[in-house]
Amino acid sequence: DAGVTQSPTHLIKTRGQQVTLRCSPKSGHDTVSWYQQALGQGPQFIFQYYEEEERQRGNFPDRFSGHQFPNYSSELNVNALLLGDSALYLCASSSRRTAFFYEQYFGPGTRLTVT
Amino acid sequence: LAKTTQPISMDSYEGQEVNITCSHNNIATNDYITWYQQFPSQGPRFIIQGYKTKVTNEVASLFIPADRKSSTLSLPRVSLSDTAVYYCLVGDQGATSGTYKYIFGTGTRLKVLA
Numbered sequence: 001d002a003g004v005t006q007s008p009t010h011l012i013k014t015r016g017q018q019v020t021l022r023c024s025p026k027s028g029h030d031t032v033s034w035y036q037q038a039l040g041q042g043p044q045f046i047f048q049y050y051e052e053e054e055r056q057r058g059n060f061p062d063r064f065s066g067h068q069f070p071n072y073s074s075e076l077n078v079n080a081l082l083l084g085d086s087a088l089y090l091c092a093s094s095s096r097r098t099a100f101f102y103e104q105y106f107g108p109g110t111r112l113t114v115t
Numbered sequence: 116l117a118k119t120t121q122p123i124s125m126d127s128y129e130g131q132e133v134n135i136t137c138s139h140n141n142i143a144t145n146d147y148i149t150w151y152q153q154f155p156s157q158g159p160r161f162i163i164q165g166y167k168t169k170v171t172n173e174v175a176s177l178f179i180p181a182d183r184k185s186s187t188l189s190l191p192r193v194s195l196s197d198t199a200v201y202y203c204l205v206g207d208q209g210a211t212s213g214t215y216k217y218i219f220g221t222g223t224r225l226k227v228l229a
Contacts, residue, residue: 033216042202042219043159056156056216090158092217104217106151106158 004107014093032074035090137203
């Protein structure tokens with residue numbers, strides 16, 4: 001049973017560019033959350049998707065957007081990249097259909113470097 | 116704003132028991148308390164979760180007093196491979212039933228020495 005997978009593992013972008021990160025949830029999970037983790041800090045919640053809609057959002061600007069597909073996979077898009085967007089981006093999945101929707105399983109992350 | 120407070124760092128020796136205490140004074144009635152472990156450049160890994168009293172699994176124990184304003188993660192007989200950052204989390208329920216997000220603080224950096 002595959003866990004949460006993310007792609008790519010690493011990428012380097014230039015300021016002003018746009019980036020798309022991808023996540024496949026753990027088998028049986030229907031909810032995907034995205035977190036940003038700057039070096040030396042704890043992960044910060046970006047947003048959460050369920051039934052292809054954004055259900056919760058953290059304090060992130062509109063440059064951060066997402067999408068969830070019918071197969072529950074998800075994308076995180078960041079436009080007009082800033083140097084401060086350099087971070088580890090984590091995807092976490094959970095299942096709303098069980099009583100344990102608060103159990104989130106994290107992927108290995110995508111390391112984004114903006115130069 | 117993080118809803119939990121925990122020590123920034125701790126050192127321990129191999130074979131010792133480690134207890135990390137977390138304060139969550141404003142925990143809501145329906146919040147669970149969850150602990151995660153994170154190694155550098157990896158995603159957080161679930162350790163244990165509880166609501167009240169004591170929970171034990173194969174790797175750790177979690178002690179939660181009756182008022183639930185704090186909790187203690189206990190790691191028995193730590194090894195060098197337990198060197199990591201440990202996060203104590205409570206969550207926020209979303210408007211839609213079943214949606215839940217974690218509020219991470221800066222965690223506790225545990226260093227296990229030989």
